[in-house]
Amino acid sequence: MTAMWVFLAIFGEAIAPFDPLGTPEDVLNRLESPSADNWFGTDQLGRDVFSRVLAGARQALTVALAATALGTVVGTFLGLLVGYFGGLVDDIIGRILDAFLSIPLVITGMIALTALGPNTLGVIIVIGLVFAPLIAKTVRAAVLAERQLDYVSAAQLRRERPLHIMLVEILPNVINVIIVEFTVRLGYAIFVVLALSFLGFGVEPSVPDWGLSIADHYQFLTNDIWWPVLFPAAAIASLVVGINLLSDAIAQAFEQ
């Protein structure tokens, strides 16, 4: 399922039978129900829902991937630092982290994007920076366990520089933890990215985005116009469940 969406994210625009951004003539065919031409019907501007669902895969996956990658890189580095040096730095960062985490991520995102205005880059940076401390927490725990081991003491006795020990000696040994963390966070990133775009804080209007499509059309539900909403919703559900099953499988594979 995940593979299918990754494939569609790369080639979706080429397959799409119509321009997902729509053409001026589309306005004549607004909100038409699914037919042989428009498999998933058309939306309020007459754009083909099928084409927009295909194009939306790229939007959702790139934003979530970029945000998670940013969070993982920053978080891993922070986690290595805090786990390796420990002590006061650990305490201070831990407290600030607790305060930060008392606010739900959707609300943090809303505040930051109110200040920044809705844009894709803003979403990536906000989610990435919120994920960083969460990932740092996991990495820190793994580093703490590694630091007790002999190979670290040996490296310290060889007078290797701390940065070298962290990146060359410890990092390869905690990489499994980081990979699992990455896949778990990726699923959650999609969850938040789409929630924010549903609320109108995520992307610029007109971008083919699943969350935004649903937000734009759920008011029509009372007239039994369900297709511009139900198809993106199904796309989201299948993507997040697919990623979730994948991360579950990866985690189990590492445990054995």
Add this chain to the structure above:
Amino acid sequence: MTRFVLRRIGLALITLFLLSVLVFIGTQLLPGDVGRRVLGPFATQEAVDDLNARLGTDRALIVQYGDWIGGAVQGDLGDSISFSRPVSELLGRALRNSAKLAVVAFVIVVPLGVFGGIMAALRRGKPTDRLITVGGLSATVIPEFVSGIVLIIVFAVWLDWFPGTATPPPDSSFITQLHHLILPAIPLVLVLFGYISRITRAGVIEALESDYVRTATLKGLPRPTVIRREVLRNALLPTIAVVASQVGYLIGGLVVVEVLFNYQGIGRLLFDAAQKADFPLLAGGVLVVGAAFQISMLLADVAYSLLNPRIRVGGKA
């Protein structure tokens, strides 16, 4: 015990203080010129200056913070820009509405999640277990607005069993209110079910493998008695902590659900505040949300230590 509680309260207060600084930075510093943000790019500079003077946003930041937090401690969070009402009054009403929705969700999900977790643990590795574990996890990752939309399409539009909005007519009876709240509660239930059942399952499995359960079994106690008396009592402890820690998630979820179902709760209010760049309302709302989260974590820790026979002193263990 008292020392533990006092220490825990101290920690919560420090966290709240840090949170207030973060909220202040987020809502006062990030927007830059508050007056300009509220009035938009076409307002005259005099109007912007005037509004900044009226809001007090032209003063030094540290003075503004002192003023804001001093008022907050006394329950005064300033006035909302867009509603022209005291922030505390708006928040109070929204919190009451959200609490109703949250209670409905918890009343459904806690028994369901605990029961599902116990069933999964007792049938570990069998299809029932896989169904509950994988199904629960999958439901957890589907965003609330996706499940909410499907519920609206099926149960409100096609079947017409439930209303598509959560707001009941004014002064309606308890039953009518409940009828309006069930559909919006289900997306929250779906997300929470996975967490609660997973933690219950882990607790029950750990208890089942413990020495005291083996002792009880070898003593010849019938299995239902063992499960009721020995397993559940120990396994449900971690569940309490998880239920409380989900209050934080719940409020994030409320934003989405309340917007979708058009319900005047705290999530909807924060959403409106963010959309209208109503910074006093936003700051007050987020502070209250953070405080609610800290209080629920505090209560969970205290309840956990009270109920845990290994920490409890002087009771019958």
